[in-house]
Amino acid sequence: MTSGTRPCPLCRKDAVKVGNKFWPLCSERCHLVDLGKWLGEEYRVSGESDEQAADAVASVIDADLVGADRS
Ligand SMILES: [Zn+2]
Numbered sequence: 734m735t736s737g738t739r740p741c742p743l744c745r746k747d748a749v750k751v752g753n754k755f756w757p758l759c760s761e762r763c764h765l766v767d768l769g770k771w772l773g774e775e776y777r778v779s780g781e782s783d784e785q786a787a788d789a790v791a792s793v794i795d796a797d798l799v800g801a802d803r804s
Contacts, residue, residue: 743767768793 741748741759743766748759755764769790 737750738747739750739757740746741757741763743758743763746759748755748757750756753759755761758764758767772790772793773787
């Protein structure tokens, strides 16, 4: 049994648990894709256009990257 790795739910590559703040995703890239996916769904449900949803996702991603730099 291997400990500390698991297939990434998005890209199926091995995701390392130790030292990975994006766990269970393998990387920041997959983390952002995942974030965009559920934000997009939420905005579609509330009746916003895809364009508006994309803007909202982009602003959240910007904020997330700024936060990551501080840590
Ligand atoms: Zn991944």
